Amino acid sequence: xxxxxxxxxxxxxxxxxxxxxxxxxxxxxxxxxxxxxxxxxxxxxxxxxxxxxxxxxxxxxxxxxxxxxxxxxxxxxxxxxxxxxxxxxxxxxxxxxxxxxxxxxxxxxxxxxxxxxxxxxxxxxxxxxxxxxxxxxxxxxxxxxxxxxxxxxxxxxxxxxxxxxxxxxxxxxxxxxxxxxxxxxxxxxxxxxxxxxxxxxxxxxxxxxxxxxxxxxxxxxxxxxxxxxxxxxxxxxxxxxxxxxxxxxxxx
Amino acid sequence: xxxxxxxxxxxxxxxxxxxxxxxxxxxxxxxxxxxxxxxxxxxxxxxxxxxxxxxxxxxxxxxxxxxxxxxxxxxxxxxxxxxxxxxxxxxxxxxxxxxxxxxxxxxxxxxxxxxxxxxxxxxxxxxxxxxxxxxxxxxxxxxxxxxxxxxxxxxxxxxxxxxxxxxxxxxxxxxxxxxxxxxxxxxxxxxxxxxxxxxxxxxxxxxxxxxxxxxxxxxxxxxxxxxxxxxxxxxxxxxxxxxxxxxxxxxxxxxxxxxxxxxxxxxxxxxx
Numbered sequence: 412x413x414x415x416x417x418x419x420x421x422x423x424x425x426x427x428x429x430x431x432x433x434x435x436x437x438x439x440x441x442x443x444x445x446x447x448x449x450x451x452x453x454x455x456x457x458x459x460x461x462x463x464x465x466x467x468x469x470x471x472x473x474x475x476x477x478x479x480x481x482x483x484x485x486x487x488x489x490x491x492x493x494x495x496x497x498x499x500x501x502x503x504x505x506x507x508x509x510x511x512x513x514x515x516x517x518x519x520x521x522x523x524x525x526x527x528x529x530x531x532x533x534x535x536x537x538x539x540x541x542x543x544x545x546x547x548x549x550x551x552x553x554x555x556x557x558x559x560x561x562x563x564x565x566x567x568x569x570x571x572x573x574x575x576x577x578x579x580x581x582x583x584x585x586x587x588x589x590x591x592x593x594x595x596x597x598x599x600x601x602x603x604x605x606x607x608x609x610x611x612x613x614x615x616x617x618x619x620x621x622x623x624x625x626x627x628x629x630x631x632x633x634x635x636x637x638x639x640x641x642x643x644x645x646x647x648x649x650x651x652x653x654x655x656x657x658x659x660x661x662x663x
Numbered sequence: 664x665x666x667x668x669x670x671x672x673x674x675x676x677x678x679x680x681x682x683x684x685x686x687x688x689x690x691x692x693x694x695x696x697x698x699x700x701x702x703x704x705x706x707x708x709x710x711x712x713x714x715x716x717x718x719x720x721x722x723x724x725x726x727x728x729x730x731x732x733x734x735x736x737x738x739x740x741x742x743x744x745x746x747x748x749x750x751x752x753x754x755x756x757x758x759x760x761x762x763x764x765x766x767x768x769x770x771x772x773x774x775x776x777x778x779x780x781x782x783x784x785x786x787x788x789x790x791x792x793x794x795x796x797x798x799x800x801x802x803x804x805x806x807x808x809x810x811x812x813x814x815x816x817x818x819x820x821x822x823x824x825x826x827x828x829x830x831x832x833x834x835x836x837x838x839x840x841x842x843x844x845x846x847x848x849x850x851x852x853x854x855x856x857x858x859x860x861x862x863x864x865x866x867x868x869x870x871x872x873x874x875x876x877x878x879x880x881x882x883x884x885x886x887x888x889x890x891x892x893x894x895x896x897x898x899x900x901x902x903x904x905x906x907x908x909x910x911x912x913x914x915x916x917x918x919x920x921x922x923x924x925x926x927x928x929x930x931x932x933x934x935x
Contacts, residue, residue, distance in 0.1 A: 422669060422670055423670050423671075423672040424672060459811050461667050461807055461810070461811070462669060485813040488810075488811055488812075488813050489813055491811060493808065493811050495804045495807070495808055496804070497803045497804050499803060499804040499805045499807065499808035500805075501805055502805075512812070512814070513812045513813075513814065515716065516716075516812075516814045516819070517812070517813060517814065
């Protein structure tokens with residue numbers, strides 16, 4: 412579904428991605444983890460062509476998005492829903508208007524169908540009661556939920572999450588994790604989650620990729636990841652107090 | 664038109680010619696990008712400006728840019744007219760011709776002061792506000808979100824503001840002229856002993872259609888400059904809150920300069 416083929420990228424004179432290759436199968440959920448500045452968000456931005464690779468290519472379902480422009484790029488981007496780190500809700504619109512925005516601007520749906528879809532998506536993320544609120548009236552967790560409802564508005568095939576739990580308390584963070592899992596299972600979408608929260612990555616990913624200094628140093632299932640003998644992975648696990656892989660498996 | 668740009672860095676110029684050369688290249692690039700933004704926005708007017716949502720947004724922007732600026736335009740124009748009348752009246756009185764202050768005020772306001780004044784006021788208020796809003800939207804990833812949703816920020820954000828200001832700036836300019844003439848009349852009546860009827864009669868005596876339409880054309884061009892410069896600077900924002908401040912400041916300075924320079928060339932084209 413998503414294919415990175417030997418992608419390299421330099422920004423401000425620094426090599427941010429170095430010969431990165433991986434694939435994400437349809438319906439799978441890839442969690443990309445790594446320390447700040449490792450290249451996680453840059454990887455995500457390549458998937459939706461907010462950045463283009465200096466070398467290599469990015470394909471989405473066989474379409475080379477890294478080469479696409481104009482209407483072709485729009486067509487490929489329509490396969491995506493994206494939850495941005497800051498939620499990126501338009502401040503002057505209500506929650507319901509934000510969710511309805513892509514439907515009103517890009518589709519010929521009737522107003523009744525739009526309202527029905529918006530209600531359904533808001534119900535999915537648990538924000539039916541807050542539909543008339545503006546983003547400034549929402550908590551961090553609620554903003555993420557509203558952003559997710561908007562990302563799902565057009566029934567995307569792929570949902571990208573950029574740091575979905577950053578800035579949230581542990582309870583809200585776990586509820587967002589549950590929402591990511593529910594979305595993937597109920598709607599059958601392919602997910603890519605960029606996070607530095609390893610607890611979140613282990614609970615939402617069917618596979619986990621660790622990026623360090625622009626290169627993927629480990630890519631495997633969550634259970635293999637917690638047992639990895641890679642020094643960088645071990646350091647990352649210990650830094651987040653995931654030291655007992657057996658205990659993590661029992662929790663799962 | 665893709666508005667999300669990669670961050671750029673360049674080595675520090677080693678000498679004055681290199682520094683100057685870079686400034687010239689950046690100026691040319693900025694002007695090129697601003698003109699491309701204008702072309703993209705104009706292209707979206709006819710297919711999209713008449714939809715219900717776009718008309719509502721244009722109306723909203725006309726209210727923000729025009730109606731909300733009425734107060735400041737009224738005060739500035741009224742006092743500009745009063746100062747013009749007083750200064751010209753004092754000189755004309757030496758020759759016993761103070762009755763002609765009406766013509767002086769009307770011609771000055773219609774040809775230059777009305778469009779220039781409304782342009783400067785709108786650049787400092789509406790232009791700064793647009794640049795700050797666009798800059799904040801870049802920083803909070805809202806522009807990237809629109810692009811990823813395949814909603815063109817040019818159509819969604821720039822076009823309604825462009826249409827609204829292209830309509831409202833000439834109207835505000837005309838309104839400013841009327842207020843200036845009114846201010847001049849008040850000074851003529853109370854300070855210079857020029858009767859109201861004589862003032863009005865002299866105000867309209869030498870005014871031609873050309874004076875009206877060239878003034879309106881200037882204001883129309885200024886309205887477009889303000890929106891395009893503000894959006895262009897806002898979309899180019901980097902470095903968070905500091906960057907938003909820088910974009911806003913640059914937007915106001917560039918708009919002021921562009922209004923002055925384009926105003927000169929329009930006058931030169933039509934009157935020389």
